[in-house]
Amino acid sequence: MINVIAEIEAKQGCKGKILTELMLIKPLVIEERGCLEYSITQHVKTDILGVTHAQDEVITILEKWESQDDLKSHLLTSHFLNYERSVKDWIFKVNIKILEAI
Known part of the structure; x- marks a missing residue:
């Protein structure tokens, strides 16, 4: 099993548009072969x-x-x-980490 952490930094004012597109594909992604989890999250102020x-x-x-x-x-x-x-013009930067448990 592998874990993926994909951080998407939206351009100013574009986060909502990206979230809309992610929510549209989420049901399709979780039905894909091998997908065990697909959670869309955001930072919490604390x-x-x-x-x-x-x-x-x-x-x-x-x-x-x-x-x-x-x-x-x-x-x-x-x-x-x-x-x-759809989202390429709304994204400032993407950082992807692929991890495995030890």
């Missing part, structure tokens, strides 16, 4: 000591996949490719 300052324009997607091959297949689906084309 006063807990040591927690990084909340970034209002960041969306974080937490994913779990049975294998890297399943993740690679996901990246080639028509709904994911359409999503990428």
